[in-house]
Amino acid sequence: MIKEKNIIVLLSGGMDSATLLWLAKQNFEEVYAISFIYGQKHSIEIEYAKELAKIADVKQHFIVELPHLKQLGKSALTDPSLEVPSQDYTDQPPITTVPMRNLTFLSIAAAFADVYEIENIGIGIHSLDSPYPDCRAEFASAAEAAINASSVMVANKKNRIKIYTPFLGMSKVDIAKLGYKLGVPFEKTYSCYKGTNPPCGECATCRQREEALKSIKED
Template structure:
């Protein structure tokens, strides 16, 4: 079981902003931050994604966790370039071998999949940076991973380090000696380890929605890349998958 550890007792007096999509990773980060910091502000985005079910989940989860929650409206969809915002593009399946009865647009593991949304994490972190300044937060928490993820360039440790460096150059907080950090508690964790961490913190994963193309009721497709990674994680932990699917894949 993965355990939470405080690096610095003074963190209990500090504040944090958590990027909350409503999915498995971000909700784990929310509970991780709640256990670590004095106050937490959850930040979600209505950015023109394929469905709003994840935002409904994020709102419910933030209420259950008892944290402040803000939803920012930005229209990334008008830029195109991603199957998560452009309905004319096909969301690729995550694992053709597991679902032989369906038609597949299989992800090339050596390429960045079309579910990558151009500059999304940079845009989200920039908003989080502004919220951190106005809420006197010392930390921004984001659920990126270098282990179980879809190959997005803005999930890499090098990117996070570069953004943190920029944040402390570009803000009043940074230049007046109030260091801002970007926390990535899941960076070196597999999906199974992430689930173990969340369970130790009391996360109800049945409330989360990770699917790239969930329906209006929040039911997951079961075949996209995000669903495949999620299902694999629960299988590796050895517990029942609490995800609500559109149909049994």
């Protein structure tokens, strides 16, 4: 199989982005990773992201700090006065939505892509009907258009920057099965939104993770 040239992968340290990283290693010659410290209660995930990037032997792992999202609050992921719910989300979009998170992440990754001449940006968003607006296909294609319109590399070289979203339309279970096939070390990933160590096992993210990992064993 002919590999594409290069990619920068948004790596949170969770199982989806870890699987994306392993998939990228298979499909691209050069793989970079980028992780964000944005005031998330589960910033412990960054330590997992560092370890995963090391195991995957990425070309470079960038860690970027974004203080404004905590300052902004209003999300249960960053605001100390709001609790991460243990039950399923009822609000749409959920209280765990972080304002403009993926747009911010993609635009920063795009800046690195522009400087390092990276032609693809990988993001592990999945399932077309996500409750998070910035995890939908519509968002990804609009972001891609904006990034190409503002890229110096694109203006100079007349190529394109592609947003790589292989998991759109896949469920968490599909991703877990793919990750298993690719040899992702799931024991070195972290997903809990409450940020406890060990993971709380109760929040929606913990439960979705558990269900997905269980489905591998059932196969």
